[in-house]
Amino acid sequence: MAETSETKPSASAPGGDAGGEEDKRDERMLECNICLDTARDAVVSMCGHLFCWPCLHQWLETRPSRQVCPVCKAAISRDKVIPLYGRGNTKQEDPRNKVPPRPAGQRTEPENNSGFPGFSFGEGFHMSFGIGAFPFGVFTSTFNFGDPRPSAAPRGTAQYEEEQFLSKIFLWVAILFVLWLIFA
Amino acid sequence: MANIAAKRIKREIIEVVKGEEGVLKLELVNNAWTDLLGEIAGPPDTPYEGGLFKLEIKIPETYPFNPPKVRFITKVWHPNVSSVTGAICLDILKDQWAAALTLRTVLLSIQALLASAEPNDPQDAVVARQYIENEPLFELTARHWTNVYANGPTVVWEFNQKVQTLLEMGVDEHNARVALSTYNWDVEGATEQIFS
Numbered sequence: 284m285a286e287t288s289e290t291k292p293s294a295s296a297p298g299g300d301a302g303g304e305e306d307k308r309d310e311r312m313l314e315c316n317i318c319l320d321t322a323r324d325a326v327v328s329m330c331g332h333l334f335c336w337p338c339l340h341q342w343l344e345t346r347p348s349r350q351v352c353p354v355c356k357a358a359i360s361r362d363k364v365i366p367l368y369g370r371g372n373t374k375q376e377d378p379r380n381k382v383p384p385r386p387a388g389q390r391t392e393p394e395n396n397s398g399f400p401g402f403s404f405g406e407g408f409h410m411s412f413g414i415g416a417f418p419f420g421v422f423t424s425t426f427n428f429g430d431p432r433p434s435a436a437p438r439g440t441a442q443y444e445e446e447q448f449l450s451k452i453f454l455w456v457a458i459l460f461v462l463w464l465i466f467a
Numbered sequence: 468m469a470n471i472a473a474k475r476i477k478r479e480i481i482e483v484v485k486g487e488e489g490v491l492k493l494e495l496v497n498n499a500w501t502d503l504l505g506e507i508a509g510p511p512d513t514p515y516e517g518g519l520f521k522l523e524i525k526i527p528e529t530y531p532f533n534p535p536k537v538r539f540i541t542k543v544w545h546p547n548v549s550s551v552t553g554a555i556c557l558d559i560l561k562d563q564w565a566a567a568l569t570l571r572t573v574l575l576s577i578q579a580l581l582a583s584a585e586p587n588d589p590q591d592a593v594v595a596r597q598y599i600e601n602e603p604l605f606e607l608t609a610r611h612w613t614n615v616y617a618n619g620p621t622v623v624w625e626f627n628q629k630v631q632t633l634l635e636m637g638v639d640e641h642n643a644r645v646a647l648s649t650y651n652w653d654v655e656g657a658t659e660q661i662f663s
């Protein structure tokens with residue numbers, strides 16, 4: 284009996300390896316489902332599957348007509364993957380500098396408990412303040428007619444006419460809005 | 468060969484070697500990671516039971532974004548495998564391929580295909596017709612092929628004798644077996660087809 288228990292310490296070296304095995308298993312959680320290596324520029328699909336962005340991008344390019352998750356075959360698309368940023372990873376390099384660019388993360392502002400500020404009719408003043416910026420924003424852009432903005436279409440083209448028309452509509456909407464604010 | 472393909476194949480071989488011992492085998496044919504040899508055991512309770520089936524696996528440059536090309540080297544009598552070329556009719560080797568599938572899952576799928584034929588989507592029309600019209604004869608034929616080509620345990624003496632009859636007429640052994648299998652082991656029909 285003593286002998287068998289004595290042999291155990293010598294077998295504890297592989298025991299240490301067993302710990303390493305466990306680490307490896309943890310690492311596998313972060314392996315890309317396509318190259319089976321640790322995911323770099325990691326993205327996760329809506330179905331929860333992890334990939335390197337370059338790997339997933341190439342998969343989507345290979346089958347443009349059939350965009351499915353390589354693991355579960357759920358519908359997948361470039362716009363519906365979420366990039367994963369590890370600590371200290373985001374500032375060092377801009378993922379957009381890489382080819383192919385990784386889709387950006389989307390930030391949704393936390394929901395405000397007081398509901399929609401500006402549409403609560405009980406607080407009249409609050410309301411006009413909350414959305415007051417809208418008509419003036421429109422004013423400033425509609426009174427910019429003469430400005431040679433780089434994005435403005437050249438005079439005489441159909442697009443120019445359309446922009447003029449839209450500007451006028453916005454102007455009228457803005458005026459009506461201001462009148463409503465005054466008389467309401 | 469693309470780096471990602473070679474890296475993956477390396478991992479996949481380790482994965483197969485670690486798991487399913489005796490059920491699956493996967494080894495390199497050359498050092499370029501492009502040609503592999505697979506082996507699957509015939510599933511139990513099928514005519515392929517006890518047989519070992521070798522598969523040729525070719526890895527395309529664009530792996531794993533495109534599927535590997537796999538065909539049977541060992542001759543098989545199965546509706547979804549060509550009895551002539553060994554070509555396999557399996558959706559994941561075609562349009563249902565997904566980059567997360569591995570050679571291990573491919574081999575397991577082929578093994579599963581042996582256990583559940585799809586005669587309505589055949590690769591070999593002759594075999595599929597026999598499967599539909601005379602399933603017991605199909606099973607016996609498949610068992611016979613497993614015995615002759617895959618070292619299966621069941622010897623079908625009657626079929627061996629009929630092959631022997633054609634051999635004595637100077638017909639090549641495999642051609643004789645194909646002709647007899649095709650003509651539901653009717654020696655006259657088979658001979659007529661061979662000598663016509």
Ligand SMILES: [Zn+2]
Pocket residue numbers: 315316317318319320322323334335338
């Ligand atoms: Zn990857």
Ligand SMILES: [Zn+2]
Pocket residue numbers: 328330331332352353354355356357
């Ligand atoms: Zn998925």
